[in-house]
Amino acid sequence: MYQTLRTLLSNARCWDADSERSYQDLFERLDTNKDGKVDVAELRAGLKAMGIFRQGAAQKIVSSGDQNKDGCLDFSEFTKYLKEHEKKLWLTFKSLDKNDDGRLDSSEIQQSLAELGIDISREEALTILQSMDIDGTMMVDWNEWREHFLLCPAHNLEEIIRYWKHSSVLDIGDSLAIPDEFTEEEKSTGGWWKQLVAGAVAGSVSRTGTAPLDRMKVLMQVHSSKANQISLLGGFKQMIVEGGVTSLWRGNGINVLKIAPETAIKFMAYEQYKKLLSSEGTKIETHQRFMAGSLAGATAQTAIYPMEVLKTRLTLRKTGQYAGMFDCAKKILRKEGVKAFYKGYIPNLLGILPYAGIDLAVYETLKNTWLSYYATDSANPGVLVLLGCGTISSTCGQLASYPLALVRTRMQAQASLEPSDQPSMSFLMKKIVAKDGFFGLYRGILPNFMKVIPAVSLSYVVYEYMKTGLGISK
Numbered sequence: 001m002y003q004t005l006r007t008l009l010s011n012a013r014c015w016d017a018d019s020e021r022s023y024q025d026l027f028e029r030l031d032t033n034k035d036g037k038v039d040v041a042e043l044r045a046g047l048k049a050m051g052i053f054r055q056g057a058a059q060k061i062v063s064s065g066d067q068n069k070d071g072c073l074d075f076s077e078f079t080k081y082l083k084e085h086e087k088k089l090w091l092t093f094k095s096l097d098k099n100d101d102g103r104l105d106s107s108e109i110q111q112s113l114a115e116l117g118i119d120i121s122r123e124e125a126l127t128i129l130q131s132m133d134i135d136g137t138m139m140v141d142w143n144e145w146r147e148h149f150l151l152c153p154a155h156n157l158e159e160i161i162r163y164w165k166h167s168s169v170l171d172i173g174d175s176l177a178i179p180d181e182f183t184e185e186e187k188s189t190g191g192w193w194k195q196l197v198a199g200a201v202a203g204s205v206s207r208t209g210t211a212p213l214d215r216m217k218v219l220m221q222v223h224s225s226k227a228n229q230i231s232l233l234g235g236f237k238q239m240i241v242e243g244g245v246t247s248l249w250r251g252n253g254i255n256v257l258k259i260a261p262e263t264a265i266k267f268m269a270y271e272q273y274k275k276l277l278s279s280e281g282t283k284i285e286t287h288q289r290f291m292a293g294s295l296a297g298a299t300a301q302t303a304i305y306p307m308e309v310l311k312t313r314l315t316l317r318k319t320g321q322y323a324g325m326f327d328c329a330k331k332i333l334r335k336e337g338v339k340a341f342y343k344g345y346i347p348n349l350l351g352i353l354p355y356a357g358i359d360l361a362v363y364e365t366l367k368n369t370w371l372s373y374y375a376t377d378s379a380n381p382g383v384l385v386l387l388g389c390g391t392i393s394s395t396c397g398q399l400a401s402y403p404l405a406l407v408r409t410r411m412q413a414q415a416s417l418e419p420s421d422q423p424s425m426s427f428l429m430k431k432i433v434a435k436d437g438f439f440g441l442y443r444g445i446l447p448n449f450m451k452v453i454p455a456v457s458l459s460y461v462v463y464e465y466m467k468t469g470l471g472i473s474k
Contacts, residue, residue: 027079038072096112110125202460211252212249218251218316219444220447221409251311258307294352298349310332312409344411355401358393359397391456
């Protein structure tokens with residue numbers, strides 16, 4: 001069936017006299033139950049036969065072309081959709097064909113993506129070409145471009161690269177990763193804020209779902225030692241006995257609340273730092289992206305850091321200690337002063353560099369490895385590969401920065417001590433190593449790792465639903 005569909009697509013033209021017959025033949029092939037309509041299931045089967053496995057593609061095509069809202073495409077709707085879609089593909093092809101020779105080569109793909117603020121290597125450009133090239137020339141003409149995208153909702157080259165956007169949808173509870181890249185089209189059409197909202201909602205659900213494990217991590221970081229070992233099961237029992245089942249979610253409210261301001265500040269700061277660091281304004285190299293992302297993370301953390309301190313205090317609180325986050329803030333301010341809201345700020349800031357740097361480096365390495373060895377027919381890696389790469393890179397970033405995160409948490413928790421009794425970052429780190437050994441710096445790492453997979457899974461599922469609800473075309 002695949003070869004038949006390919007032949008039909010190659011013969012179809014939206015502006016020639018044979019287009020009606022070609023579209024009719026294609027429609028009949030897709031209409032397997034011969035009821036004069038193509039539904040989502042039939043179109044999905046047809047796309048699968050053509051090697052198009054992108055999630056939601058069939059549903060998106062039917063939704064776009066279904067004028068009478070009956071959930072199917074009749075022949076007139078099917079033909080109209082293909083003609084309109086083909087016009088968009090032609091305009092995009094012409095805009096990418098810089099030397100106007102009717103073919104796209106790797107340099108034109110690199111140049112077009114650079115104009116969108118996306119920097120890729122020649123090898124990556126060749127991999128993209130290879131996924132569309134039929135005749136083996138390593139160039140893509142209009143027919144090849146058209147055949148690749150005609151029954152795919154994407155109609156510009158950005159869609160291919162978006163497969164590999166390192167998305168903040170993978171919320172594992174830490175907000176130190178480098179922000180997403182948004183294209184000029186997304187910025188001008190308002191798609192960027194919808195993606196940020198979808199990511200924030202996904203992060204909220206993810207953090208709420210894994211809050212008990214996060215609280216366990218904080219308790220282990222602050223209270224666990226060789227002399228006072230806290231097991232996972234024993235810790236949960238202790239929390240439930242002390243405050244009931246709802247106590248497992250202590251500190252989650254402010255943890256969710258800080259997502260919105262942190263995401264917004266980080267995004268705005270990132271865009272400004274990119275402009276300052278990039279001499280060309282639109283094109284940014286990987287090392288500049290790392291610097292801009294780290295600075296944006298530092299800016300956002302500086303602005304919302306008091307909320308981090310409140311989150312730690314509320315997570316560790318005993319039943320009845322605070323009436324809520326505002327009561328907690330008032331008591332800290334009255335007893336300890338403004339400085340208490342920035343305890344642990346230095347290790348928190350220092351933790352951004354190893355986290356963001358290793359996260360980005362590991363992700364790029366995994367991405368390039370996949371493109372080099374496994375991207376034979378398509379540049380689309382699929383959901384599992386994307387989630388796997390994002391999870392592994394984030395986990396590696398956490399491993400590198402975890403000792404600093406532990407020291408930060410202890411300093412936040414001990415801010416109520418007298419100024420003379422409050423240890424410095426270096427003193428506290430030496431004390432932990434002397435008392436508990438090197439692995440004392442990794443207290444609480446088990447519940448932290450346990451929450452990664454459910455957090456990523458929840459984030460992804462909610463993000464996909466939010467994209468649909470907000471009408472984001474990706």
